[in-house]
Amino acid sequence: MTHPGEITRRQLLRRIGITAFAAGPGAGLLAACATAGTGGGNEPAPAPSATLPASADPKNPFGVDPRKPLEVVIFSGGYGDAYAKDLHEELYKKEFPGVTVKHTATQEIGTQLRPRLIGGDAPDVINNSGPKSMDLAALAAEGHLADLAPLFDAPSIDDPAKKVRDTVTPAVLDNALVTGKDLVLNYTVSHRALWYNARLFADKGWKVPATWEEFTALGETAKGEGILLFAYPGQKGPYYQLWNVLYTAAKIGGNQVILDIDNLVDNAWNAEPMKRAVTVWADIQTKYGDKAYFGLDHTQTQVKQLQNKVLFYPVGSWIENEMAKDKPDDFEYAIAPIPEVTGSDKMPYGAIQVGVGENFVVAAKGKNPQGGLEYLRIMLSKEGARRFTELTKNVTVVNGAAEGVDLPAGLRSAARAQDAAGQNIITEARFEGWYKELFDYGTEQINVVMAGRITPDEFCARMQKKADAVKKDESVTKQTRSR
Incomplete structure (x- = not known):
């Protein structure tokens, strides 16, 4: 499915000019197409x-x-x-x-x-x-x-x-x-999606889940082996999970979800794809997460993943270099797209965020x-x-x-994932730079909802109230985007 403002994969290849990173299918594309x-x-x-x-x-x-x-x-x-x-x-x-x-x-x-x-x-x-x-x-x-x-x-x-x-x-x-x-x-x-240890999956014979049912089924399997399906850092990195929820919402409802949030459109945070995204991830945290991770920072959480205590971690492609000194030889970073959530998501499985x-x-x-x-x-x-x-x-x-x-290996994996995504690129949210007060508030509130202290509907309502306040604040310079 092509979304307004997106360019074709052929155009991406031509524009970025990277055609021979490494041998193997799909290893030739690392273009940025966030708009x-x-x-x-x-x-x-x-x-x-x-x-x-x-x-x-x-x-x-x-x-x-x-x-x-x-x-x-x-x-x-x-x-x-x-x-x-x-x-x-x-x-x-x-x-x-x-x-x-x-x-x-x-x-x-x-x-x-x-x-x-x-x-x-x-x-x-x-x-x-x-x-x-x-x-x-x-x-x-x-x-x-x-x-x-x-x-x-x-x-x-x-x-x-x-x-x-x-x-x-x-x-x-x-x-x-x-x-x-x-x-x-x-x-x-950068490529933001779910990162995992490809070597562990190969050793266990596990398949990267393409649907939410497969995702939760793998969560049950991993739980039986004392491994968390998912974790994010509650300290110095909760915005990783805010990004993850936003891009899941775009997966469900299309990039217009992100555009509406950036443009401060009325009730953008209360849109059904946004509520659904918060709901499914809060449910994952409840069933397959560990509240102890709310007290960990990004480095501590990433070390836990290197120890195979966490399967999936929502982050960008910088992680491989960030953890290079700590990464054991039997850990191989790879990228996994967000699984199909509803069975009728507007963006197909394989869509990833590239920016x-x-x-x-x-x-x-x-x-x-x-x-x-x-x-x-x-x-x-x-x-x-x-x-x-x-x-x-x-x-x-x-x-x-x-x-x-x-x-x-991780960057080659990201290249293959972007190659497979083709035109189905999740656009980058811009309000982080445009309305930092709103983004910082979201970074706080994502911990609150993921910890179960408020419901997903309450999270969306709080975010919408904050967005409305920013929209009405004449001292805040407003910006718009069309793609």
């Missing part, structure tokens, strides 16, 4: 930003002062920070010999940087990621984000005859938009926004992207940059 809105609503406050001179030097299109220091702050999560410190920053210093680059790695992005931005001491490049990321819409409204249009219109490092915008998957440009302006660079391709992520922004009020734009241009070079993939085992948005890279 974003067209912007709208109130415009953010004017933000000072670097602009391309009329006669731009393709080697220095932003007019970077080679002596001016650059400050980069990286979220040290699943990708670590070595890719920035040892790769991208070194490439920047190679381009501008003698320049000083200050590097900071943290898991407290919002806690550490929000006061600095307010106080006029912004770093130049910010990897705005993780559970404490900053509200992009608020930053845009306050004029803290530099315009990235000059970056996308700049000559590519690899081929000055091409603009940067012509070297990346189109989802980058869709997702760059905040209130209609290009303000965010999403750097990685772009890992936000990078340039501070408009930083000391060196021109250097910040050049740093991102270096990241979007084939060398910067290919070596990132080699270091992190995750694919970037740069077309063709991962060709020939030896990818791990």
